[in-house]
Amino acid sequence: MSRPELQAPPEIYYGDIEAKKYTQNTRIQQIQADMTYRALELLNLPPDQPAFLLDIGCGSGLSGEILEEEGHTWVGVDVAPSMLEVALERELEGDLFLQDIGQGFGFRPGSFDGAISVSVIQWLLNAETSHPSSSPPRRLTRFFTTLHSALRNPSRAVLQFYPTSDDQIQLITSIAQKAGFGGGVVVDYPNSKKAKKVFLCLFVGSGGGQQVPKGLEGEEGEEAEDRAKFERRRQREKRRKDSKKKGIKDRDWILRKKELYRRRGKEDVPRDSHYTGRKRRPVF
Amino acid sequence: MVRLITHNLLACHVRGCNSNNFPLQFQDVQIGLREAEFNPDFLRGFLPKIEWNALVDSARQLGDTSLPAEQPVMIDDDFLKTLHHVLLEIHVEEGAMVCPNCKHVYPISNGIPNMLLADHEIG
Ligand SMILES: C[S@@+](CC[C@H](N)C(=O)[O-])C[C@H]1O[C@@H](n2cnc3c(N)ncnc32)[C@H](O)[C@@H]1O
Ligand SMILES: [Zn+2]
Numbered sequence: 405m406s407r408p409e410l411q412a413p414p415e416i417y418y419g420d421i422e423a424k425k426y427t428q429n430t431r432i433q434q435i436q437a438d439m440t441y442r443a444l445e446l447l448n449l450p451p452d453q454p455a456f457l458l459d460i461g462c463g464s465g466l467s468g469e470i471l472e473e474e475g476h477t478w479v480g481v482d483v484a485p486s487m488l489e490v491a492l493e494r495e496l497e498g499d500l501f502l503q504d505i506g507q508g509f510g511f512r513p514g515s516f517d518g519a520i521s522v523s524v525i526q527w528l529l530n531a532e533t534s535h536p537s538s539s540p541p542r543r544l545t546r547f548f549t550t551l552h553s554a555l556r557n558p559s560r561a562v563l564q565f566y567p568t569s570d571d572q573i574q575l576i577t578s579i580a581q582k583a584g585f586g587g588g589v590v591v592d593y594p595n596s597k598k599a600k601k602v603f604l605c606l607f608v609g610s611g612g613g614q615q616v617p618k619g620l621e622g623e624e625g626e627e628a629e630d631r632a633k634f635e636r637r638r639q640r641e642k643r644r645k646d647s648k649k650k651g652i653k654d655r656d657w658i659l660r661k662k663e664l665y666r667r668r669g670k671e672d673v674p675r676d677s678h679y680t681g682r683k684r685r686p687v688f
Numbered sequence: 689m690v691r692l693i694t695h696n697l698l699a700c701h702v703r704g705c706n707s708n709n710f711p712l713q714f715q716d717v718q719i720g721l722r723e724a725e726f727n728p729d730f731l732r733g734f735l736p737k738i739e740w741n742a743l744v745d746s747a748r749q750l751g752d753t754s755l756p757a758e759q760p761v762m763i764d765d766d767f768l769k770t771l772h773h774v775l776l777e778i779h780v781e782e783g784a785m786v787c788p789n790c791k792h793v794y795p796i797s798n799g800i801p802n803m804l805l806a807d808h809e810i811g
Contacts, residue, residue: 454730456737477730477776479694481803488800492689497724499694503803507810510701510803512710515737537810546811550701556737 407566409527418463418484427464427490436522439601440467443520443562444474446590446605448612455517458554459498460505460563461524464490468498471520479516481505506543511554519551519561525576525604526566544576548583558609560587567602580606588616595621689799690785692750693734693775696743700787701803703811708789711742714749717783717796724776731768731775735759747774 408417418426426432449455455476459468462480464487471478478498482488488500503509506528528547529540536542551561567573573589580587586607593599605616700709740759747755754770785794785801792809795802 453733454727456730456734477693483804489798492798492800499689499691500800501690501694501803502800504805507803507805508701510699512697512699512737512739515697517733535807537807 407526407568409530414527415484415486418487420486420489423464423484423486423490426487427466427494433466436466437470439522439564440470440520442592442601443467443522443564443603444470446562446603446617447518447520447560448617449518450612456515458511458516458519458551460519460521460551460561461527462491462498462500463487463524465494465496465498467520467522468496469494472497481509505547506538508546508550509554511550513553514556515554516559517556518559519555519563521561521563521565523564523566525563526568526572529572529575541575541579544579545583548580548585552584552608555608558607558612560608560611561585561604561606563604563606564601565604573602576604580604584608587611590617590619592620593622594619689779689781690796690801691776691779692743692746695746695780695785696738696775698785700790700792701811702787702790702792702805702809705787705790705792709787711739711746711788712785712794713788714746714780715784715786715793717750718781719750720779720781721777722779724772726769726772728765728768731771732763734775735763735771743774747778750778750780752778 411417447457457471457476457478459465459471459478459480462468462478462482463484465480468478468480468491479501480488480491480498481501481503482491483502483504485502488502491498491500505524525547528543531538531540555561565576567576577589586609587605590603590605592601592603695711698710698712700712702709738759744755744757747753752774755774760767779799780796781799783796785796786792787794792805
């Protein structure tokens with residue numbers, strides 16, 4: 405099968421059925437989760453500080469879920485309504501926008517402390533329509549220019565993507581540079597056909613550190629570690645399903661989040677009372 | 689779910705619309721309130737990003753008048769709790785955001801604003 409981005413525009417490819425299949429596929433969940441953790445590591449955020457992050461092409465929120473578990477607040481944009489709908493059903497905390505990143509962002513300068521994108525920007529390499537504004541270089545230029553301005557100085561954007569050639573990497577990095585970004589490409593497991601991953605690690609200003617990080621070498625992950633992560637994710641999914649049956653943001657959901665925050669050592673978590681999770685009256 | 693935390697960062701991005709394009713004005717909104725975890729560290733870090741007048745004004749459009757007209761100099765917990773509620777617990781579920789300059793309408797449906805532009809509106 406050819407690559408998804410060659411088959412149909414993203415909002416068509418990720419229709420209702422594919423969006424559900426994608427999100428429920430345990431192998432995909434695992435891969436996207438691993439890449440999200442790695443992107444977070446490459447973001448190099450100041451330790452123990454909650455950040456405000458942009459998730460570019462957030463899809464159904466597989467990565468957003470991890471961002472919030474790590475204590476961050478996030479905003480997600482995606483062009484596929486069906487993916488966003490699945491994200492809504494999964495009751496995540498990030499604000500979501502229906503947006504084509506090739507049209508650029510309208511966020512004010514310095515809005516975000518960082519940005520991540522997992523398996524998305526290869527889609528920008530295909531012209532969506534014959535309109536001149538939709539040529540890949542024009543779309544990439546708008547994307548990187550408005551992203552650069554939406555990020556604060558210093559900060560980073562880490563974008564994992566699937567290039568088909570070195571020319572594509574070259575095109576993307578040169579446009580990012582023209583938009584004002586520093587940084588470069590990080591390749592993990594370059595010698596493994598299966599595990600090889602390309603991350604564009606872009607700096608605004610100093611990026612909070614001078615050097616482009618090194619890629620990981622050797623074979624991917626320790627098996628035991630993988631299994632541990634997988635187990636954690638499975639528990640997450642199960643809790644999610646259980647809570648879904650009972651409706652939105654119910655008491656159990658809130659208690660679970662509070663417990664998570666306390667475990668993370670956060671102060672000021674409101675104590676549990678019999679008001680916790682009670683429906684509030686609408687304002688009007 | 690669009691909340692004031694992101695609305696306060698959002699300007700119109702229609703081609704050539706570069707001034708007086710913020711904040712987007714709410715129209716015919718339906719809102720819902722949902723509890724969120726209070727995180728004072730996050731709020732302190734976020735404060736410098738806020739356009740205060742726009743926030744006060746937009747909160748009023750949503751029926752919330754709890755914020756002071758001027759951003760206080762002393763940041764205490766009471767203030768942060770008020771700010772927390774306004775930024776993170778009010779969800780705009782339906783309605784629209786309209787650009788004060790070019791009048792472009794960004795519809796909000798199911799909590800999700802549609803930011804897509806027509807070909808001739810792309811910068
Ligand atoms: C492989 S999925 C990845 C989703 C999510 N980042 C994850 O890791 O699970 C690719 C996503 O990119 C989105 N996408 C593709 N082109 C886009 C564009 N021009 N603007 C916004 N999102 C786009 C698709 O709709 C889809 O949700
Ligand atoms: Zn406008």
